[in-house]
Structures are given as C-alpha cells and as structure tokens.
Amino acid sequence: MPRAPRYAWRQVGAVLLVGAALACGDTPTEPAAGDSVRELLRLPAEFATPAIPEYNPLTPQKIALGRRLFYDPRLSGNQTQTCASCHEQRLAFTDSQATPAGSTGHVLRRNSQGLANTAYFSTLTWGNNVLLELEDQIKVPLLSDNPIELGVLDGNRAEVLQRFDDDSTYRAMFKAAFPNSPPGATINQVIFALASFTRTLISSDSPYDRYYRGDPLALTAQQVRGLKLFNSERLECFHCHSGVNLSTSYRDAGTTAGTVTYPFFNNGLYNIGGDGSYPTGNQGLYELTLNPADRGRFRPQGLRNVAVTAPYMHDGSLATLRDVIRHYARGGRLVDSGPYAGDGSLSPLKSGLVRGFDITEAEIDDVVAFLESLTDEKFLHDPRFADPFAASSPSPSTPR
Ligand code: HEC
Ligand code: HEC
Known part of the structure; x- marks a missing residue:
C-alpha cells in the first residue's frame, strides 16, 4: 500500500493559515511504493497518493496514449466529437454550456464536470454512488447509447478500433502502452489509457x-x-x-x-x-x-x-x-x-x-x-x- 506523506491533505475544512509557515521540516523521508506514481502525477507533498486500481498501473506510455485519444475525433462513432469537446482545458475541462450535446445531437441532462483531481473523488459524476473508478465512468461517454455521447456502439466498435490499427503512430503507442498484448487495439486498452491520462489532471x-x-x-x-x-x-x-x-x-x-x-x-x-x-x-x-x-x-x-x-x-x-x-x-x-x-x-x-x-x-x-x-x-x-x-x-x- 503506497504511503501517504505525513501531512497529507486530510478531510479538514478549507485551510486557514494562521501565522507561520506550515509544518516546515516535516518532510516525508521514507521512500514509498507510491513514489513513481507521485512523480508521474507531480504531486506536491501535501497531496496524498490517489487510489489507482491494481489492474491498471499508471505508466508514461498509457498516459501519452490516453492524452492523444482524449483529443482525437476518431474516437467518436461519427468522428465529430472528442472528450475535449465537453472538457476543454482552458475551462478546467468544462465547456461553458448548461448541458452539452453528444456527437449525434442528443442533449445531455447534466452539466459537464471539470476534470481536476478526479482521482480523489470517492464516487464519480454528479449523482451516482456506484461509479467508483475512472475505468468504469469512462465507459459512459464512450459507449453509452442513451444518451449518445461519443457513440462507440456495438455496430461500429470494430470500425472505430480499426481506425487506430490503421495508423502507425497509434500502433506504436498501443504497443508501448500494452507490450504484452497481441496486436490490435481493444476497447479496454482505450479505456485504461484514457483513465490513466485523466488521473494526471492534477491541479495543485x-x-x-x-x-x-x-x-x-x-x-x-x-x-x-x-x-x-x-x-x-x-x-x-x-x-x-x-x-x-x-x-x-x-x-x-x-x-x-x-x-x-x-x-x-x-x-x-x-x-x-x-x-x-x-x-x-x-x-x-x-x-x-x-x-x-x-x-x-x-x-x-x-x-x-x-x-x-x-x-x-x-x-x-x-x-x-x-x-x-x-x-x-x-x-x-x-x-x-x-x-x-x-x-x-x-x-x-x-x-x-x-x-x-x-x-x-x-x-x-x-x-x-x-x-x-x-x-x-x-x-x-x-x-x-x-x-x-x-x-x-x-x-x-x-x-x-
Ligand atoms: C457530450 C459531452 C461529453 C463528452 C463527449 C465527454 N464527457 Fe465527460 N462528462 C460529461 C458530463 C455531462 C459529465 C457529468 C455526467 C453525469 O453526472 O451524469 C461528465 C463527467 C465526466 C467525468 C466525471 C468527473 C467527476 O468529477 O466525477 C469524467 C472523469 C469524464 N467525464 C471524462 C470524460 C472522458 C475521458 C471523455 C472521453 C472518453 C468524456 N468525458 C467525454 C460530458 C461529456
Ligand atoms: C449540505 C452540503 C453543502 C453545503 C453546506 C454547501 N454546498 Fe455547495 N454543493 C453541494 C452539492 C450537493 C452541490 C451540487 C448540487 C447540484 O448540482 O444540484 C454543490 C454545488 C456547489 C457549487 C457549484 C459547483 C459547480 O461546479 O457547479 C458551488 C460553487 C458551491 N456548491 C459553493 C458552495 C458555497 C460557497 C457554500 C457555502 C455558502 C456551499 N456550497 C455550501 C453541497 C453543499
């Protein structure tokens, strides 16, 4: 279990600094199993190490692939929309709309959420107590048919994945991110890479x-x-x-x-x-x-x-x-x-x-x-x- 630094930001109220600097010299010293995660996420000392599912360890290769997929319209069924259509960096990964429309024009009921530090929420999205991991949440915008967001559906899934197999940059990136898997992008690989990139969106x-x-x-x-x-x-x-x-x-x-x-x-x-x-x-x-x-x-x-x-x-x-x-x-x-x-x-x-x-x-x-x-x-x-x-x-x- 990765160890959190000693003065990790606990569930106390928003911090009010009284006078002197906080806990100077109280730096974490022991090397921790979570160190590489902390480096990849560039966490400051007061942020605890986030929970990352064992089945999807964070690697630089998955993060790089996830970033590319996040911004690629080929990831939507009709190639018109990306994750970034509703999650724009300059707006802290929101979209300035009350409720956005998906790739086929379906208007969603909910406001696009910002993606800063999502790795630390105990549940994901506005009102759901069973979506606990990014790997599960990301299936919703990617695969949902009601409402359709990116619209990767049973009928076009093979075609969407083929777009990545046909692209030599992607072939190399999937191979680097999932070196032990047979050739050919899979939807789980797409999801694992997107979850890895999303975890790196740390605002500190x-x-x-x-x-x-x-x-x-x-x-x-x-x-x-x-x-x-x-x-x-x-x-x-x-x-x-x-x-x-x-x-x-x-x-x-x-x-x-x-x-x-x-x-x-x-x-x-x-x-x-x-x-x-x-x-x-x-x-x-x-x-x-x-x-x-x-x-x-x-x-x-x-x-x-x-x-x-x-x-x-x-x-x-x-x-x-x-x-x-x-x-x-x-x-x-x-x-x-x-x-x-x-x-x-x-x-x-x-x-x-x-x-x-x-x-x-x-x-x-x-x-x-x-x-x-x-x-x-x-x-x-x-x-x-x-x-x-x-x-x-x-x-x-x-x-x-
Ligand atoms: C059509 C607009 C749209 C697209 C495209 C979209 N999202 Fe979202 N996103 C939303 C909305 C709306 C919510 C809130 C959903 C809810 O509460 O039901 C959300 C919520 C999220 C959350 C949960 C954040 C939190 O604080 O719990 C994550 C993570 C996320 N989106 C990542 C992604 C990724 C990755 C993609 C691309 C695969 C993507 N989104 C594509 C609109 C979109
Ligand atoms: C009882 C718990 C509770 C208290 C107290 C509370 N909030 Fe909230 N806050 C929420 C919930 C729940 C939501 C989301 C509600 C929704 O979307 O319908 C929210 C949403 C918000 C939002 C909207 C964020 C966004 O991105 O849309 C802001 C801003 C906010 N609260 C600020 C405050 C401020 C300022 C106070 C004190 C005056 C406060 N809240 C008190 C629970 C609370």
Missing part, C-alpha cells in the same frame, strides 16, 4: 494552494476574509466542501473500505409541488436507488478552478458564483413559475446544513474572491494536458 498550484503551503501573501486580504466566511458556521460551506478538492467526496490510496464515505446532499435547488421533487429524470441519486428520500441528492461538487467552470450545479441552472452564494443565503432557490415552480428553501428533503444566512454584498464579494483564488493558471495552460494534435502544442516530454 492555485493561490489557495500556495497559501496552504505557507505563503501568507498568496491570498489577498479580501480572499482571506472570503476563506474565513467559507469556513464559518454562518455559511456552513466547509461541511460539504473541504479537503483537497473542496468536496467531502474523497478517498486516497490510504482510505480503507471502512472509512470511505459517499456523501450526497439535496441543497434546495428545486422543490416541485412542495414535496422536494426535482425535474423528472434528473433527480440525482434517486435515479439509481429509486428511494424517494434520495430525490435531489448530488455529490458535493469539487470547487477547484470553479471561477472558470460556469454555469453551475448539475444542470447548469445557476449562471454565476454570486447566484450560487445567493442561493445558499436564501436557504434554497425560489422558482416562482413554470413547470418547476416551488420554493427550495421549504423543501422537506433539503440538507439541514442549507439553512440560509444573512450576508452583505461586500461579504458576497469576499466569498467570490476566495473562490477565484482556487483558479490554477498553470493547470489551465499546462502543455502536458494540451491537445497533442494542435500545431503549437509541445511534445508530451516538454518540461514545465
């Missing part, structure tokens, strides 16, 4: 991270005020948004089956008909469990780079960060007319932590400023994550 260099690492000047005075508000019992944000991704959905290589948690909450976005319902077909965890109490329950979304990932929430129905803070301040959203009419603040299914609070306009500015400190410019422009087909893109080996 925002002003907030630098503040956490001990630079008291990394945040402005306004951002520090916003951080204090975020961590306050008045606003309650940190109860659901804490730790490395500012989400209580968290696990790493050291998390055991007995300690892992799968948090899901209803935060009062809808209350259709006064019984706590959300729009039909988009009721979060309920769609899987069919337990009426799970209506409107979603994973606390990670907040890394949140200033560039608008619009917000699982259906992209809040346009700005101010709207989000006003929503929480009201203790739920009022939809006053139309098919979704209802007062979210009165929802019987809403979490007790979304109670509403008084906040001034200046304090809203402070919280927004704090959320902006989570933007990691290096992540948004890191050439290792960029489109390898773009003319200007440096080769994957270019040092940072």
Whole structure:
C-alpha cells in the first residue's frame, strides 16, 4: 500500500493559515511504493497518493496514449466529437454550456464536470454512488447509447478500433502502452489509457494552494476574509466542501473500505409541488436507488478552478458564483413559475446544513474572491494536458 506523506491533505475544512509557515521540516523521508506514481502525477507533498486500481498501473506510455485519444475525433462513432469537446482545458475541462450535446445531437441532462483531481473523488459524476473508478465512468461517454455521447456502439466498435490499427503512430503507442498484448487495439486498452491520462489532471498550484503551503501573501486580504466566511458556521460551506478538492467526496490510496464515505446532499435547488421533487429524470441519486428520500441528492461538487467552470450545479441552472452564494443565503432557490415552480428553501428533503444566512454584498464579494483564488493558471495552460494534435502544442516530454 503506497504511503501517504505525513501531512497529507486530510478531510479538514478549507485551510486557514494562521501565522507561520506550515509544518516546515516535516518532510516525508521514507521512500514509498507510491513514489513513481507521485512523480508521474507531480504531486506536491501535501497531496496524498490517489487510489489507482491494481489492474491498471499508471505508466508514461498509457498516459501519452490516453492524452492523444482524449483529443482525437476518431474516437467518436461519427468522428465529430472528442472528450475535449465537453472538457476543454482552458475551462478546467468544462465547456461553458448548461448541458452539452453528444456527437449525434442528443442533449445531455447534466452539466459537464471539470476534470481536476478526479482521482480523489470517492464516487464519480454528479449523482451516482456506484461509479467508483475512472475505468468504469469512462465507459459512459464512450459507449453509452442513451444518451449518445461519443457513440462507440456495438455496430461500429470494430470500425472505430480499426481506425487506430490503421495508423502507425497509434500502433506504436498501443504497443508501448500494452507490450504484452497481441496486436490490435481493444476497447479496454482505450479505456485504461484514457483513465490513466485523466488521473494526471492534477491541479495543485492555485493561490489557495500556495497559501496552504505557507505563503501568507498568496491570498489577498479580501480572499482571506472570503476563506474565513467559507469556513464559518454562518455559511456552513466547509461541511460539504473541504479537503483537497473542496468536496467531502474523497478517498486516497490510504482510505480503507471502512472509512470511505459517499456523501450526497439535496441543497434546495428545486422543490416541485412542495414535496422536494426535482425535474423528472434528473433527480440525482434517486435515479439509481429509486428511494424517494434520495430525490435531489448530488455529490458535493469539487470547487477547484470553479471561477472558470460556469454555469453551475448539475444542470447548469445557476449562471454565476454570486447566484450560487445567493442561493445558499436564501436557504434554497425560489422558482416562482413554470413547470418547476416551488420554493427550495421549504423543501422537506433539503440538507439541514442549507439553512440560509444573512450576508452583505461586500461579504458576497469576499466569498467570490476566495473562490477565484482556487483558479490554477498553470493547470489551465499546462502543455502536458494540451491537445497533442494542435500545431503549437509541445511534445508530451516538454518540461514545465
Ligand atoms: C457530450 C459531452 C461529453 C463528452 C463527449 C465527454 N464527457 Fe465527460 N462528462 C460529461 C458530463 C455531462 C459529465 C457529468 C455526467 C453525469 O453526472 O451524469 C461528465 C463527467 C465526466 C467525468 C466525471 C468527473 C467527476 O468529477 O466525477 C469524467 C472523469 C469524464 N467525464 C471524462 C470524460 C472522458 C475521458 C471523455 C472521453 C472518453 C468524456 N468525458 C467525454 C460530458 C461529456
Ligand atoms: C449540505 C452540503 C453543502 C453545503 C453546506 C454547501 N454546498 Fe455547495 N454543493 C453541494 C452539492 C450537493 C452541490 C451540487 C448540487 C447540484 O448540482 O444540484 C454543490 C454545488 C456547489 C457549487 C457549484 C459547483 C459547480 O461546479 O457547479 C458551488 C460553487 C458551491 N456548491 C459553493 C458552495 C458555497 C460557497 C457554500 C457555502 C455558502 C456551499 N456550497 C455550501 C453541497 C453543499
């Protein structure tokens, strides 16, 4: 079991630095089995080693192949779409739409999620408690027929894979990534490579991270005020948004089956008909469990780079960060007319932590400023994550 560094970023509230630099000299010393993983992911000391399934060890060859596939339209049935169509690097791997359309025009119900640090979530996607590994999640955009995203279906799967077998660059890359497999790309190899690349999308260099690492000047005075508000019992944000991704959905290589948690909450976005319902077909965890109490329950979304990932929430129905803070301040959203009419603040299914609070306009500015400190410019422009087909893109080996 790879050992996490001693002061790994545990599930504490968003960190507030008091005075001196943090735990200087408390550097991890013992070499750990996870070291090569940590190097490949370029993890800073305070990030624990993420859990990686034993059946898909991380290698540079799989990462390079996964990056190419992520940006290649040949990976969609009709060759019109890539993973990056909905996950653009400059937007922290979101797409600025409320809900995107797949390669055949099918509009999805959910907002495209950012892909920073997905390796650390205990469950994947907005409202699903059984998708636990990237290898399983990636099958959805790749293979799903309802709705169709990339649209690799039973009828065209052989043809899609043939596109890679016909390309000498890909032949060499598949061979390098899976040296013990017979020639001929397989869908599992595609998925393993994409999962490996996705794991490398680590965001760890925002002003907030630098503040956490001990630079008291990394945040402005306004951002520090916003951080204090975020961590306050008045606003309650940190109860659901804490730790490395500012989400209580968290696990790493050291998390055991007995300690892992799968948090899901209803935060009062809808209350259709006064019984706590959300729009039909988009009721979060309920769609899987069919337990009426799970209506409107979603994973606390990670907040890394949140200033560039608008619009917000699982259906992209809040346009700005101010709207989000006003929503929480009201203790739920009022939809006053139309098919979704209802007062979210009165929802019987809403979490007790979304109670509403008084906040001034200046304090809203402070919280927004704090959320902006989570933007990691290096992540948004890191050439290792960029489109390898773009003319200007440096080769994957270019040092940072
Ligand atoms: C048509 C748009 C679209 C395409 C194409 C697409 N995605 Fe997504 N992605 C989404 C949406 C929407 C979600 C949220 C899904 C949900 O909650 O049901 C998502 C969620 C994810 C997540 C989960 C993130 C988290 O925080 O749990 C990962 C990982 C992911 N996508 C990776 C990929 C990869 C890799 C590809 C290419 C094989 C891809 N996506 C293609 C729209 C897309
Ligand atoms: C009870 C748990 C809980 C509390 C408290 C909470 N959140 Fe959330 N947060 C969530 C959940 C769950 C979602 C996703 C809900 C959805 O999509 O319907 C979310 C979504 C968000 C989003 C949207 C992220 C995105 O990418 O779309 C932001 C921003 C956010 N919360 C900020 C805050 C702030 C600021 C506070 C404090 C004022 C706060 N949250 C308090 C659980 C919580």
